Amino acid sequence: MTPSASVILWGVLLYVSAGLIIALAFVAVGAPRLIGHGAADQGPAPMTLGARLLLIPGAVLFWPLVLRRWLGEPL
Amino acid sequence: MSAGFQAVQWNGAKIRYDAILLGLVAFYLAGFILIAASLHPPTSAAGWIDLRIKAFGSCAFLMLSTVLAIGPLARLNPRLLPLLYNRRHLGVATFFIALAHAGFMVEWYLLESDIANLAGELTSWADYANFPAGFPFKALGLIALLTMLVMAATSHDYWLGFLTPPLWKAIHMGIYVGYGAAALHIALGAMQSNRHPAVPILLFALFGTVSLLHILAARKSAALDIGDDDSDGWLVVGAASDIPDGRARIVAPVGGERIAVFRDGRILSAVSNLCAHQNGPIGEGHVVDGCITCPWHGYEYRVEDGCAPPPFTEKLATYRLRLRGNLLEVQTAPLPPGTNASLTLP
Numbered sequence: 452m453t454p455s456a457s458v459i460l461w462g463v464l465l466y467v468s469a470g471l472i473i474a475l476a477f478v479a480v481g482a483p484r485l486i487g488h489g490a491a492d493q494g495p496a497p498m499t500l501g502a503r504l505l506l507i508p509g510a511v512l513f514w515p516l517v518l519r520r521w522l523g524e525p526l
Numbered sequence: 527m528s529a530g531f532q533a534v535q536w537n538g539a540k541i542r543y544d545a546i547l548l549g550l551v552a553f554y555l556a557g558f559i560l561i562a563a564s565l566h567p568p569t570s571a572a573g574w575i576d577l578r579i580k581a582f583g584s585c586a587f588l589m590l591s592t593v594l595a596i597g598p599l600a601r602l603n604p605r606l607l608p609l610l611y612n613r614r615h616l617g618v619a620t621f622f623i624a625l626a627h628a629g630f631m632v633e634w635y636l637l638e639s640d641i642a643n644l645a646g647e648l649t650s651w652a653d654y655a656n657f658p659a660g661f662p663f664k665a666l667g668l669i670a671l672l673t674m675l676v677m678a679a680t681s682h683d684y685w686l687g688f689l690t691p692p693l694w695k696a697i698h699m700g701i702y703v704g705y706g707a708a709a710l711h712i713a714l715g716a717m718q719s720n721r722h723p724a725v726p727i728l729l730f731a732l733f734g735t736v737s738l739l740h741i742l743a744a745r746k747s748a749a750l751d752i753g754d755d756d757s758d759g760w761l762v763v764g765a766a767s768d769i770p771d772g773r774a775r776i777v778a779p780v781g782g783e784r785i786a787v788f789r790d791g792r793i794l795s796a797v798s799n800l801c802a803h804q805n806g807p808i809g810e811g812h813v814v815d816g817c818i819t820c821p822w823h824g825y826e827y828r829v830e831d832g833c834a835p836p837p838f839t840e841k842l843a844t845y846r847l848r849l850r851g852n853l854l855e856v857q858t859a860p861l862p863p864g865t866n867a868s869l870t871l872p
């Protein structure tokens with residue numbers, strides 16, 4: 452493998468690994484709390500297990516955004 | 527809608543849509559492989575994989591072209607709106623077909639040679655100067671696949687709420703980058719190596735049709751935008767009786783958001799033409815049981831005040847209406863979302 456290929460592959464691997472850890476925590480506890488019913492005063496939105504599983508790929512891809520929102524900052 | 531999240535919000539229409547979609551995909555793939563294999567029977571395991579790469583690759587491009595054609599088609603002819611209704615599932619299915627196409631190619635490398643060659647091929651930077659033959663066209667396919675991955679991974683309604691509709695929409699506009707990359711992937715790959723005339727014909731016919739439909743739909747929207755003089759803050763909609771019962775007339779203030787003026791029997795009301803869900807063209811929908819129903823995903827809002835019925839909480843901006851003789855006029859400045867500004871005809 453060329454050096455640049457292994458640098459890219461390692462980079463992707465690191466990003467995805469970090470993403471997986473954050474995504475799992477996110478769908479387990481954070482996801483319902485980070486989005487209201489559409490109105491801020493209504494508390495967490497109920498989510499089924501299926502919906503949580505479907506959110507994992509998006510959270511792996513966008514984990515920096517997920518983390519930001521979780522830490523209470525705007526997008 | 528937003529009272530909680532499920533994996534997929536199924537209903538009869540969506541199940542039918544998906545069943546037809548799956549049937550067509552299976553028919554295409556089986557037909558492609560059967561016909562191609564009877565014309566030129568593959569002589570090796572690699573030959574069979576090659577056939578699957580071609581079947582799934584062309585299927586993915588056909589599906590992606592269809593996904594992109596549906597929007598303008600529905601704008602040009604409202605009878606095609608049912609196609610739009612479940613376009614999201616078509617998009618996600620397209621991603622999986624493209625993923626299988628790329629997966630077969632990995633299988634081919636595993637069979638033929640060292641998989642490390644593949645990574646090496648994509649990072650032989652000097653090759654990117656080769657044009658048109660010899661360009662690493664697989665990298666273009668990878669770009670297309672990654673953009674489709676982003677779309678599919680964020681297709682759940684949750685992400686629409688999380689990312690906010692403007693950002694979500696901006697991300698999903700990336701599909702045009704993906705489509706361009708897929709077209710180049712074919713032009714620099716299959717079109718260079720595979721001398722079969724079907725490849726350029728398929729490519730140009732589909733890419734040309736999608737482009738033409740977008741141009742036609744944009745011209746139709748532009749024609750709508752030539753509003754009447756609204757310098758006094760009021761815009762003429764037309765005779766109230768000219769609005770078909772249960773439907774809307776869409777008007778466009780100069781430089782402002784479009785307004786959909788609905789009539790439900792004797793009740794008239796004006797709401798923003800952008801659905802609070804995905805900015806769908808709500809004015810192309812109709813009134814069902816006193817609720818304006820968005821043609822895209824069936825989000826509902828009461829005619830009188832633009833509020834979604836409980837337990838839902840979405841609201842549309844409304845606009846003040848007035849009658850001058852027989853002529854209906856709408857004020858171009860929006861009211862706060864959910865304000866009741868409806869007008870009842872005598």
Ligand code: HEM
Nearest residue numbers: 580583584586587624628664667668670671708715716719
């Ligand atoms: C990682 C992503 C991808 C890789 C590695 C890849 C690889 C390939 C390869 C090796 C071929 C064979 C070229 C030849 O016959 O010389 C091919 C053909 C093709 N690919 Fe891809 N591809 C990818 C993604 C895509 C995507 C996303 C689409 C469409 C949306 C697509 C559409 C096609 C089409 C239409 C063909 C031509 C099939 C034919 O000859 O009939 N590919 N691709």
